[in-house]
Amino acid sequence: MSYFFETLVSGLFAGVMYSLVAIGFVLIYKASGVFNFAQGAMLLFAALTFVTLIEKGMPFALAFIVTSLVMVAMAILIEWLVLRPLRNRDPLTLFMATLGLSYVIEGFAQLLMGMDVHMLDLGIPDVAVQVGGIYVSQFDIIASLIALTLVATLAIAFNKTRMGISLRAVAADTLAAQSIGIRLPVIWRIVWSVAGIVALVAGLVWGSRQGVQYSLSLVTLKALPVLIIGGFSSIPGAIAGGLLVGATEALADIYVGPLVNGSVSAWFAYILAVGFLLVRPAGLFGDREIERV
């Protein structure tokens, strides 16, 4: 039985890591209605930049600040070169543009900083500690704390600051928000910047787990089922979806995998998501759309 719980708990921690990626999507989707496929590429770019700076001998804090600034610069460029020319176009076009964007960002990341695998040591020991009778990785616990801090910070920023309120106004009704003088391009720049910094945090956590390399950008695909289940526009949904996907995926891999001769983690989350949608079409916390003729 303790094996079951250990699998469950490690799955839940993996789920937190998924949520961390999913939150970046949610931010952008809420504020600009763009389904940003390039989030994974941004994650790779951020982690690579950070690792390169560290390897050049820059101290941790400074590297973090410099990389954040690079992500802000990237957000401004994206808003100027891609979003602004494409505004008022249908969501599918915007999605395709972010696909193109992901090629560009990945290309630049690897052209500038090489294609080697970089080890990233955040100074957190990956040792098992015993909590309530089961073994849990210390790294997982600290990663979860980082995620929780990030979510709490975002929640406070959205609910308490003037900027956050404007952002929620844009998410609720773009046209009305514009008519009371909220400037959309500014909002976009800020949201993409925040998403860039979230990508940096997620990139650091994921990168220290599996090395900073191209495959980091593929975590996008892990975040998608989380989003489907949680709803594209809800941060609590991204957390709940992440936990649900992480836990069930880990359990399915252990208990269903052997029955079908192999790991099921490649697709299990998606089938779970589809099944879930058939019951709750808007996801756990998504906005239910009301149709009028």
Add this chain to the structure above:
Amino acid sequence: MQESAPSKPFRQPAFGVGTVAVVGGLIAAFAVPALADDYWLSSIIIPTVIMGLAGIGLNLLMGYTGLVSIGSAAFMSIGAFSTYNLLLRAPFLPLPVVLIFAGLIAAIAGVIFGLPSLRIKGFYLGASTLGAQFLFEWLFTNFSWFSNDSQSLTISAPRLQILDYDLQSATGRYYLVIATTVLLIALAFAIVKSRVGREWMAIRDMDVAASVIGIRVARRKLLSFGISSFFLGIAGALWAYGYLGTADAHAFNLDKSFQILFIVIIGGVATIFGNFLGAAFIVLTPILLDRLSLIIDLSFLGDQGALANLQHIIFGTIIIVLLIKEPDGLSSLGRRGVEALRSRARSSN
């Protein structure tokens, strides 16, 4: 109900001109092997035609019915693996029958994976079609029965012949591909012009209103998934045998699905011939970038990997620029070109 959406017209040329164009096009298509060498046939023309056909498959679903799918390659792989198994396990069936059956098997899978479309919309649907993408890639790599227990998990055509004609040569494969494609283009036009096609467009433009005027939306959506997957399945079979020769499940990965999406968006939503422009773009751009890097010395960039990254950057940039500059796809560019030529001809008269 309107004939077609005002935003996405597909204008049929006048009857006489149209007939001439079709006959001319057919003659040109069948004369191609006389003009092109084997390299052009095998590496450029055949993949372009097949990807254009796949684009039609997705466009029927996305452009005409308004349902998003990012799992198109999964249905191509079903077509490819079905063809392989049918040829292998039912050797008495002739190739054309096998292709139709393979398309039908893909269509059944399409209907099943289209079921979520009855309840969910937009990107939720798109993301859930990824379920098909990953499930089938996994299925065909994890269960070696599908590839007849071959060690490499690849499938290669046991035979490629119709009656006694051997179709293994580049020309033979081209004729197989072009004949199938021409028939399916005709079928696509017939469907789009029929009542079914008009009902699809009504669903695309406003599905609630469509159901109010008595269109059975659920059935039409599933039919759209089925027909779309039928086209994709046959395109997949052609891709495996007409183009690659041997294939495995990874030949139909997520990148392929994205390529088909690009073909539809770049070629033009809700057009038939636009898909071939989009396909030409997808097939030719990497080849052109390759050639270009041979002409321009890029060794200062470093190794081969750097070159691949540069190509990624250029490809991504071209896509973004095209999306910004050509909102209605390349097919509208072509249409504008024709109109400009016509008006010039008229003014000079």
